[in-house]
Amino acid sequence: MNPHISLQSLSFHYEKGKELLQDISLEIQKGENVGIIGQNGAGKSTLLKLLIGLEMAFNGNIYINEIPLNRDNLSLIRQKIGYVFQDSNHQLFMPNVYEDVAFAPRNFQLSNLEEHVNLALEQVGILHLKHQATHHLSGGEKKLVCLATILSISPEILLLDEPSSALDSKNRRNLIRILNQLAQTKLIISHDLDFILETCQRVIVLYNGKIVADGCCKDILSNKRLLETYSLELPLSFTKI
Numbered sequence: 001m002n003p004h005i006s007l008q009s010l011s012f013h014y015e016k017g018k019e020l021l022q023d024i025s026l027e028i029q030k031g032e033n034v035g036i037i038g039q040n041g042a043g044k045s046t047l048l049k050l051l052i053g054l055e056m057a058f059n060g061n062i063y064i065n066e067i068p069l070n071r072d073n074l075s076l077i078r079q080k081i082g083y084v085f086q087d088s089n090h091q092l093f094m095p096n097v098y099e100d101v102a103f104a105p106r107n108f109q110l111s112n113l114e115e116h117v118n119l120a121l122e123q124v125g126i127l128h129l130k131h132q133a134t135h136h137l138s139g140g141e142k143k144l145v146c147l148a149t150i151l152s153i154s155p156e157i158l159l160l161d162e163p164s165s166a167l168d169s170k171n172r173r174n175l176i177r178i179l180n181q182l183a184q185t186k187l188i189i190s191h192d193l194d195f196i197l198e199t200c201q202r203v204i205v206l207y208n209g210k211i212v213a214d215g216c217c218k219d220i221l222s223n224k225r226l227l228e229t230y231s232l233e234l235p236l237s238f239t240k241i
Helices: 044-051 071-080 097-107 113-123 139-151 169-181 193-199 217-221 224-229
Strands: 005-015 018-028 033-037 059-064 081-084 157-161 185-189 202-207 210-216
Touching: 005 044, 018 044, 018 210, 033 044, 033 193, 044 059, 044 157, 044 185, 071 081, 081 139, 097 113, 097 139, 113 139, 139 169, 169 193, 185 193, 193 217, 202 217, 210 217, 217 224
Parallel strands: 033 185, 033 202, 081 157, 157 185
Antiparallel strands: 005 018, 005 059, 202 210
């Protein structure tokens, strides 16, 4: 099976001599749900930004569906990948929900714009918010609108940066349910290891820009010694009360 995402000897730095990612090689298959965990500064968000082409000055190779990520292919790649920012306010910039969700399919000149918008809103259960002003939404509602904005172009891959951040327990549970119903390949960054446990089957641990563990989600997240070695703690689900 050809990998959905393939990284080959990927390295990246903003300043010479200070590499944020060092010689990352991995493959992710279609339909996999992969959690990316690690302490602050490990390189997690940088990795997602590279996959969507927000940073291009990398060494090594990135392939999406065997298509090399470069400036010539960037528009094509961005039709295959959706990126949900950690802060919803950085992603929502139109006056109402409809215009935010319609922005990407309109930009890519997709036909049947109304159908794309309605389907995306239905997928996350917020069709009733279609004409609501975005600044009137709750934090949980904004997160779902952000997810709908990328589902509106039917991407093959979803990149989510701290999706449960600032959500209350009800909205967090609802987001877990929605993500588990979506068929796309998913890469999820989170410090909420219980969220990772409930949404991912595989986990990659980054430490100082390197992959230090990659395997079954339950095996890695129940390994106290491994997690503590890389400044992480057991999820609450595995903590004895």
